[in-house]
Amino acid sequence: MGERTGRLVALATTIAALAAVVGVDEGTGQAVAVPDFGPALADPSTLAPTAAAQAPAAAAPAGSPAPSLAPAPPGTAARPDRPAREEDERRAHAPLRVLVRAIGLDAQVLPVGVTRDGDMRVPSDPAVAGWYRFGPAPGGDRGSAVLAGHLDDATGALGTFALLREAEPGDQVEVWREGAEPVRYRVTARTTVPDDALPPAVFRRDGPPVLTLITCAPPFVPGEGGYRANLVVVAEPVPA
Numbered sequence: 001m002g003e004r005t006g007r008l009v010a011l012a013t014t015i016a017a018l019a020a021v022v023g024v025d026e027g028t029g030q031a032v033a034v035p036d037f038g039p040a041l042a043d044p045s046t047l048a049p050t051a052a053a054q055a056p057a058a059a060a061p062a063g064s065p066a067p068s069l070a071p072a073p074p075g076t077a078a079r080p081d082r083p084a085r086e087e088d089e090r091r092a093h094a095p096l097r098v099l100v101r102a103i104g105l106d107a108q109v110l111p112v113g114v115t116r117d118g119d120m121r122v123p124s125d126p127a128v129a130g131w132y133r134f135g136p137a138p139g140g141d142r143g144s145a146v147l148a149g150h151l152d153d154a155t156g157a158l159g160t161f162a163l164l165r166e167a168e169p170g171d172q173v174e175v176w177r178e179g180a181e182p183v184r185y186r187v188t189a190r191t192t193v194p195d196d197a198l199p200p201a202v203f204r205r206d207g208p209p210v211l212t213l214i215t216c217a218p219p220f221v222p223g224e225g226g227y228r229a230n231l232v233v234v235a236e237p238v239p240a
Contacts, residue, residue, distance in 0.1 A: 092178065092179050092180075093137055093139060093177045093178060093179060093180045094111055094131065094133070094137060094177065094178045095109040095131050095137065095138045095145075095147070095175050095176070095177055095178075096108070096109055096176045096177060096178055097109055097175070097176040098129060098147055098173065098174070098175050098176075098213075099173070099174045099176075100163070100164075100167060100171055100172070100173050100174075100187075101172065101174070102167075102168070102171040102172065103163045103164075103166040103167055103171065104163055105160055105161070105163040105164065105167075106160065107127060107128060107129045107149060107160040107161065108127070108128050108129070109128070109129045109130070109131050109147060109175075110123055110128055110129075110130055110131065111130070111131050111133040112130035112131065112132065112133060113133060113134065114134065120132050120146070120148060122148050122149065122150060123149070123150075124150075125153075126149065126150040126151070126152060126153045126157075126158070126159025126160065126161070126162075127159060127160050128149065128160075129147045129148060129149035129160070129161060129213075130147065130148050130149065131145070131146070131147055132145075132146040132147075132148070132203070135203055135205055136205055136209070137177075138175040138177065138183055138185075138211055139175065139177060139180065139183040140209055141209055142205070142206050142207060142208070142209055143204055143205040143206055143207065143209060143210075144201065144202060144203060144204050144205075144207075144209075144210050144211075144212045145209070145210070145211050145212065146202065146203060146212045146214065147211070147212070147213050147214070148161075148213075148214040148215065149161030149213075149214075149215055150215065150216065151215050151216045151217070151227065159215075161213070161214075161215035162215065164190070164213055164215050164231055164233050165217075165231060167187050167190050167213075167233050168187065168190070169186075169187055169188055169189070169190075170186055170187060171186065171187040172184055172185070172186055172187075172238070173185040173186070173187065173211060173213075173235045175211065183237065184237070184238040185210075185211045185235035185236060185237055185238060186235055186236060186238055187233060187234070187235045188234055188235060188236050189232075189233070189234045190231070190232070190233045190234075191231075191232050192217050192229050192230065192231050192232070193229060193230055193232060194228065194229055194230075195216075195225070195227065195228050195229055195230055198214075198230055198232070202214070202232065208236075209236075209237055210234055210235065210236055210237075211234070211235045211236075211237075212232060212233070212234055212235075213232070213233040213234075213235070214230055214231070214232055214233075215230070215231050216229070216230060216231070217229040217230060217231040
């Protein structure tokens with residue numbers, strides 16, 4: 001990918017070990033802090049991710065059909081203020097794959113829930129992104145649909161979402177969905193924020209629809225939680 005990829009390869013030499021996007025979950029070691037932005041979740045013990053969300057999976061190659069995705073298991077808890085019908089619609093159109101062709105980003109997407117501490121889980125495989133299934137889905141008519149992925153793995157090899165460092169305003173983002181046409185967005189902003197200052201608006205469920213992509217960012221502090229910042233890319237829908 002020319003200069004873009006070269007800068008990312010150079011970045012890899014400064015990364016010493018795997019770290020969570022934000023915080024640590026004793027179940028997977030991977031989590032994103034979810035600010036307090038609404039009613040309390042149902043019993044957190046029921047909010048473990050689906051089995052598929054915990055299993056490593058490779059990103060689909062560019063141009064290949066979107067992979068199939070099993071629905072969330074029966075009994076998965078939902079936020080108490082979301083009608084069951086709306087939850088069914090969200091699952092029916094769950095995101096399967098995200099692409100930003102301008103930077104070579106192509107990742108499989110799996111639905112994820114929250115940890116017992118209320119943090120968003122993130123798939124341990126850095127080639128796979130997680131969709132926060134208790135928030136809006138890509139293609140919805142309101143709120144922020146959140147996809148998060150890791151910057152690297154335990155060897156220091158960069159993950160797919162590391163390419164977000166090269167995203168620029170105007171880059172097109174495609175999200176392939178279960179049982180629906182792909183939806184397209186255009187990047188409008190890219191910013192880095194401290195790991196303890198992720199804006200609550202990132203997880204908002206009302207207001208204009210956006211797609212929010214998150215990965216971790218330097219500095220990396222060994223023994224103190226790893227990466228201490230988040231890279232946040234926001235994209236707005238492309239009118240049909």
